[in-house]
Amino acid sequence: METNQDRTTAAPGLGRYAIDPGGSTVTFRTRHVFGLLPVSGSFAIRSGTVDIAEPLDASNVSAEIDTASFSTGSRQRDAVVRSPRFLDADRHPLITFTADRLDGTNVLGTLTVCGIARPLSLSIAESTLSTGAFTAVATARIDRTAFGVTASPGMAGRHLDMTVRVRCARP
Template sequence: MKSNETNANANANANNDKATAAPALGHYAIDPAASTVEFTTRHVFGLLPVRGTFTIRSGSVDIAEPLGGSGVRAEIGTASLSTGSRQRDRAVRSARFLDAERHPLMTFTGDRVDGTTVPGTLTVCGVARPVSLRIEESASTTGGFTALATARIDRTEFGVTASRGMAGRLLAVTLRVHCVRA
């Protein structure tokens, strides 16, 4: 019985190691068609969940040796916001929130990797703040890799302060990216 538990633990550890294994060294382009930014927040005094997406317009990942010297850059289109509600989407794209006309891109730049964390700078509405991505999964594919990373973002830190109390302050963000060797 004990050897079955040992084998199960070894298999689980191997799966966890594989799930966050680093891709091969090199320069990769983020494939916008196979990548997305998803978020969840709360609306109406925190009572109603809101889910939405943004489109990654472009980006790159450099995997270096040692892995700590790796970096990432991504551009996210603010006008690509989609929550399934046209009225809400128009409001969030407006000058009251994201001001997509004046600030068409959000950017994330990270210039190192600390284990399974990518500390970096997120710029929204011209305001840059530190944000860390936590790499939850990564898997190598032929000629590239896929990765899933998460972050928690306080929109008010970026000056997006409209509708306090009505619109959620914190966003749980999930990035799903597919990268191809460039």
């Protein structure tokens, strides 16, 4: 199968694309133990769509992230973060992102964590285009306390540097 790939920040063709959960993830980096040690981890993207429109700023994105998929490789830490002290995954099984504007280099929308919605701008770092599909990488810095996730100040980092990688294809 022949694919035409172009590594760029250009927009894919007009229309609806489905986010492929198997090829998409949210990764993060932060610090813990009073900022002395780095920690990284990931969340799984459950589902989503990207609608590329003309004009481009009328495009929209919708994504659902599985809160219980939080993983840092430490079973104990992961269980604590999924617990009511932090993300409360049983009460808030989804983290959602909805965007109603794409300006070519930023995706502007709303991130909802633990039932609290805040504006979020994702900066598009790269996109790889192929026939009927694309992969995009975007970054953002999140302040967990803005979403009511305030447990363990000092021990758990306040800011998370997020990288979102999505693989999308026409349904």
